[in-house]
Amino acid sequence: MIQDQVRLPLSVAIGVVMQGIRIRFGRSLITLMGVALGTAFLVSNLTGQAINAAVRQEEQSRSEVKRMASFLEAEMGPPRDRIVGVIQTGPLDENEQGLIRFLIDSRVKSIQWYNAAPETPISQSEEAECRRDVSLEGVANQAGSVLLMGSGPLPDVLTAPEPVASLFKDAAGKILACTRTPQGLASPPGVAVVELAREFTPEELIKIAEQKTQAQFRRNWITLISMVVTVAGIANAMLMSVTERFREIGTMKCLGALSSFVRWIFFFESSFMGAVGGVMGGVAGTVFSLAVYGFTYGYGLVFSSVDWVLLGVYLVLSVLVGIGLSIVAAIYPAGVAASMVPANALRTDV
Amino acid sequence: MSIDKEKLQALFVAPAAGVAPCVIRAIDVKKIYWAGQVETHALRGATLDIYRGEYLSIMGPSGSGKTTLFNMIGALQKPTSGKVYIDQVDIAQLDTDELAWLRCHKIGYVFQTFNLIPVMTCLENVMLPMAFAGLEGEAAREKAVGILDLVGLGHRLLHKPAELSGGQQQRVAIARALANSPQIILTDEPTANLDQKTGMEMIELLARLKVEKNVTIISATHDQRMLQKSDRILWIEDGQIVKAARPDEIDFSTAEFR
Ligand SMILES: Nc1ncnc2c1ncn2[C@@H]1O[C@H](COP(=O)(O)OP(=O)(O)OP(=O)(O)O)[C@@H](O)[C@H]1O
Ligand SMILES: [Mg+2]
Numbered sequence: 001m002i003q004d005q006v007r008l009p010l011s012v013a014i015g016v017v018m019q020g021i022r023i024r025f026g027r028s029l030i031t032l033m034g035v036a037l038g039t040a041f042l043v044s045n046l047t048g049q050a051i052n053a054a055v056r057q058e059e060q061s062r063s064e065v066k067r068m069a070s071f072l073e074a075e076m077g078p079p080r081d082r083i084v085g086v087i088q089t090g091p092l093d094e095n096e097q098g099l100i101r102f103l104i105d106s107r108v109k110s111i112q113w114y115n116a117a118p119e120t121p122i123s124q125s126e127e128a129e130c131r132r133d134v135s136l137e138g139v140a141n142q143a144g145s146v147l148l149m150g151s152g153p154l155p156d157v158l159t160a161p162e163p164v165a166s167l168f169k170d171a172a173g174k175i176l177a178c179t180r181t182p183q184g185l186a187s188p189p190g191v192a193v194v195e196l197a198r199e200f201t202p203e204e205l206i207k208i209a210e211q212k213t214q215a216q217f218r219r220n221w222i223t224l225i226s227m228v229v230t231v232a233g234i235a236n237a238m239l240m241s242v243t244e245r246f247r248e249i250g251t252m253k254c255l256g257a258l259s260s261f262v263r264w265i266f267f268f269e270s271s272f273m274g275a276v277g278g279v280m281g282g283v284a285g286t287v288f289s290l291a292v293y294g295f296t297y298g299y300g301l302v303f304s305s306v307d308w309v310l311l312g313v314y315l316v317l318s319v320l321v322g323i324g325l326s327i328v329a330a331i332y333p334a335g336v337a338a339s340m341v342p343a344n345a346l347r348t349d350v
Numbered sequence: 351m352s353i354d355k356e357k358l359q360a361l362f363v364a365p366a367a368g369v370a371p372c373v374i375r376a377i378d379v380k381k382i383y384w385a386g387q388v389e390t391h392a393l394r395g396a397t398l399d400i401y402r403g404e405y406l407s408i409m410g411p412s413g414s415g416k417t418t419l420f421n422m423i424g425a426l427q428k429p430t431s432g433k434v435y436i437d438q439v440d441i442a443q444l445d446t447d448e449l450a451w452l453r454c455h456k457i458g459y460v461f462q463t464f465n466l467i468p469v470m471t472c473l474e475n476v477m478l479p480m481a482f483a484g485l486e487g488e489a490a491r492e493k494a495v496g497i498l499d500l501v502g503l504g505h506r507l508l509h510k511p512a513e514l515s516g517g518q519q520q521r522v523a524i525a526r527a528l529a530n531s532p533q534i535i536l537t538d539e540p541t542a543n544l545d546q547k548t549g550m551e552m553i554e555l556l557a558r559l560k561v562e563k564n565v566t567i568i569s570a571t572h573d574q575r576m577l578q579k580s581d582r583i584l585w586i587e588d589g590q591i592v593k594a595a596r597p598d599e600i601d602f603s604t605a606e607f608r
Contacts, residue, residue, distance in 0.1 A: 009481035019469045251465040254426055255526070256454020256482040259446050342453075343427035346417075346461050 013261065017269045024241065028273070031237040035277025035322050038230025040285035043318035045223050047289040049216070050310050055297045058305040065098035068179065068196040072099075075145060075194050076173050079103055082144040083172070085112045087136070090152025096179050099147070099196075114139040116155045140168045145175035154184055164188035227325060234329035238270060242337045249337050250345020259338040266337055270330035271323055278322025282315045372435075373534060373566050374400040374423050379432035381418050381589075392418040394589040395432065402533075403564040405557065407577050410586035416570040417462055417538055419586065423568070424459060424536045425452055436534075454482045458527030462538035462570075464519050466511040472498060472522045473507045479529040497525045500555065502548065516543040524552060528559075535559065537569040541576060553579060 021028045073079065084103055092100075103111065112134040136157060140146050146168075148158075157163045165188035168174045177194045178185070187193060200208070242249070249262055294302045381393040392415045400406055400423070410416050421427040422434055425441045434441050436452065444452065453459075466475050476494040480486070485493070498504055501521040511519050520543045527535055535556065541549040553576050559565040569576065577583055578597050585593040 009484070009486060011486065012478065012481040015474075023469055247465065248467055248469075251461075251467060252478070252482075253450070254453060254459060254461070254465070255479045256450050256452075256530075258450045258482075261482070341427065343421045346421070346426070346463060346465060 009261070013265050013268055016265055017272065020241070020245065020269065024244065027237060027240065031234060031273050032277045032280070034230055034233040034237065035274055035326055036281030036284065038226055038325060039278045039281030039318050039322035040288065041226040042223055042321055043282045043285035043314055044289040045219055046314040046318065047286050047311055048293065049219065050314065051289060051293045051302055051306050054305040054307060055293065055301055058301060061094050061098060064095045064198070065102060067198065068095065068099050069102045071194065071196050072145065072177055075175050075177065075192070077144070079106045079108045079144065081107065081109045083110050083112060083142045084108050085139040085143040085146035086114065087139055087146060087148045087155070088113065088115045088117065089148070089150035089154060090117045092150055096149045099149075099179065112139050112141065112143060117150065117152045137167065140171040143171050144173040145177050146171070147177050147179065148182060149179040151180070154182060159184050159186055161186040161188045165190055227321070231325050231329045234270065234273070234326050235332055238266060238330050238333035239336065241269070242266070242333045245337075246340070247345045250340055250342050253340065253342035254345065262340070263334045263338040266330050266334035267327060270326040274323035274326025275319070277326070278319035281322060282318045285318065286311060286315055370401040370403050372399045373402050373437060375435040376423055377433045379419075379422050379429045379434060381422060382430045391589050393422065393429070396422075396586075396589070396591050398584065398591060400566060400568060402566055403560060404582065405560050405567045405580045406569070407580040407583045408568070408570045408586055409572060409577070409583060414586045415589040416586055420536055420538050420570055424457055425449055454479060455530055456533055458530065458532035458535045460523045460527045460535070460537035460540045464511070464523045466519060466522055466526070468511055471508045471510055472503060472514070475511070475522055476526045476529050479526060483530045494529065497528050498522070501525045502551065517545065517548060520544060521548070521552070524555075531563070532565070534566045534568065537567070539570055541571065541573045549573065550575060
């Protein structure tokens with residue numbers, strides 16, 4: 001019954017908070033900076049990881065393509081004005097697409113394309129002449145080499161040595177280059193089977209994974225510490241705010257303010273700070289890490305490889321975390337304020 | 351807790367017909383402050399009844415415990431021992447929200463130190479308790495302006511307390527005490543900073559509230575005019591109520607009880 005009658009005057013709370021922020025602008029600014037810094041740290045860490053991973057992958061892919069291309073070149077000579085056959089068994093990965101792009105860029109005369117899995121679309125946009133109507137028998141015709149690529153199963157013909165050799169009877173170069181380690185490919189007489197793919201050994205794979213988790217662990221640890229520091233900083237600023245307003249809060253309690261009203265004031269103040277500081281820090285952190293990584297890796301590479309949606313998600317996430325941290329930080333100070341004995345505010349020496 | 355049996359008996363004698371009901375009853379209220387190792391016995395067992403519509407003055411030398419008593423019967427602080435009833439309710443039984451409701455609706459306070467909110471204007475200060483009671487917006491504003499007019503500050507609505515004189519601040523404090531039309535008004539030296547004329551106006555305002563609205567007025571004061579208007583005067587010394595008298599029993603030329 002009593003609960004209903006003493007309402008929480010929301011507008012009064014907001015007024016008190018805003019006035020408080022205005023009066024103690026300097027310190028509010030410092031609190032704000034604390035939140036912003038914590039959020040910026042978090043967001044730049046997340047964004048940095050994302051950019052790093054994207055750039056790393058892009059670079060790796062580029063260097064992998066380069067490596068495959070130079071292998072191919074070593075076998076068949078420069079591809080310029082040559083004919084290249086392609087046997088596609090299924091969808092192509094980035095590296096294989098990069099290799100095709102490399103062939104086109106180095107002005108091959110034409111690519112004779114046989115698609116063993118017609119249902120998989122080919123995403124290449126071709127400037128070089130690309131004949132897609134080629135049969136498997138005709139794919140090696142006049143070709144300097146034949147590329148075997150795609151993730152699908154081998155066409156049956158390639159599993160026996162004799163038919164493979166016969167494919168190459170009119171070929172300019174008897175080279176079958178595979179971008180992956182082909183399972184069950186027959187070794188045909190007179191045809192060189194070249195593996196362009198580089199397989200990581202299991203030990204190498206474990207080591208890479210270990211390095212990755214280690215780096216991630218270090219980063220998460222630092223982020224966690226920075227968040228704890230942020231919370232401590234905000235809590236400290238809020239406690240100061242409580243002490244400063246001792247008299248004001250006590251007077252309000254004497255005049256009939258509920259403890260929940262007093263608590264509300266501090267939660268409102270801190271979530272307001274958290275929101276503003278979080279947005280500031282989030283934007284600053286994102287811009288900062290883009291700038292720094294752009295500077296180290298080159299802006300073109302960073303901007304082309306980065307996943308913008310992911311960055312947006314991280315930004316929103318960090319702002320939410322900023323608000324969350326501020327609210328967590330306000331729990332104790334708000335409790336102190338709410339449990340204040342009203343009469344203590346009436347003494348002159350406070 | 352040991353209470354003098356006789357005292358207790360006397361207190362609970364039903365009021366005679368025609369006598370106003372008791373709004374505040376304090377029984378053997380003691381308050382001890384601890385500052386480090388030092389104990390201060392601010393109240394050493396105060397027992398009193400205050401009746402509806404009464405104008406009660408509390409006198410006593412500085413440090414005698416007037417403000418402490420004021421805090422106890424105003425439900426602002428818990429006594430170390432003893433009981434305080436407000437409208438027959440033992441305030442020790444109330445939780446913090448219920449106490450807040452009581453302070454908000456039942457009692458208007460004029461603190462010795464004013465305790466106006468420095469960042470708020472006069473108008474906002476007076477509107478603050480109204481907001482706690484759920485009265486907001488234009489209605490609250492109108493009421494607050496009316497009250498401030500009543501205390502003669504209609505032309506100072508938008509000033510901050512720091513921009514006002516001590517007497518003006520005191521009047522804002524009085525206006526704020528009237529905000530929720532309380533049944534009980536507790537004032538701690540309400541005329542200390544006022545000149546003769548304004549002081550008299552405030553005393554008359556309180557007297558009028560008593561007469562017209564049957565409001566109970568309790569004030570710690572040394573103001574003779576205020577004492578003369580009271581129904582009853584309590585003399586407190588060293589934390590104990592030592593004397594009670596009607597104004598005609600006091601020699602105001604010496605401020606001595608006859
Ligand atoms: N919060 C406190 N902590 C410690 N001692 C206190 C506290 N409040 C009051 N006292 C002591 O209790 C005694 C009574 O104080 P109180 O404020 O009630 O006096 P008073 O009668 O109102 O005096 P005045 O006329 O000067 O306002 C004083 O000795 C004072 O020092
Ligand atoms: Mg006092």
